[in-house]
Amino acid sequence: MNILRRDDVLRYKYSRIVIRNPKNHIAWISYSQVVKRPFNNEVLRLDKVTSREGMLRSRKVLYIAEKNFDDTHEKAQIIQARGLLEFQFGNKIFGIALLERAVMFSSICKPVLSWLIVKKFIQRISSCQLVSLQHARKLLVEKI
Numbered sequence: 001m002n003i004l005r006r007d008d009v010l011r012y013k014y015s016r017i018v019i020r021n022p023k024n025h026i027a028w029i030s031y032s033q034v035v036k037r038p039f040n041n042e043v044l045r046l047d048k049v050t051s052r053e054g055m056l057r058s059r060k061v062l063y064i065a066e067k068n069f070d071d072t073h074e075k076a077q078i079i080q081a082r083g084l085l086e087f088q089f090g091n092k093i094f095g096i097a098l099l100e101r102a103v104m105f106s107s108i109c110k111p112v113l114s115w116l117i118v119k120k121f122i123q124r125i126s127s128c129q130l131v132s133l134q135h136a137r138k139l140l141v142e143k144i
Helices: 006-020 025-036 052-067 073-089 092-105 107-114 116-123 127-143
Strands: none
Touching (some): 006 025, 025 052, 025 073, 052 073, 073 107, 092 107, 092 116, 107 116
């Protein structure tokens, strides 16, 4: 008899929720967190919590979720979740650009920009990184 792990059950349940109600942004964000957890044979990153594959799955879920929403607070929160994911994954410049884009959609997302880790990174951006950030901002604005 095949025994399902708790994570497998959660992945299945959240996938069913977002299929039945694709406008539930909280379910999408939760689902992205569940699929980020590593499967059995995936190598964990240094943070000991996620695998590269898990981050890619989570990124894909949030990208799909964003397409289900118009320019609303819910879409802003999904973009914010994408920004935090990218920031955590090491794509800090793109993560900051996404966090700023989320604020463009809804001011409810603004407090994250004042989090100490985010604020410190923004303050330490080098001139080379600033060019990358401006480029990322431009690409994201063109997407809107």
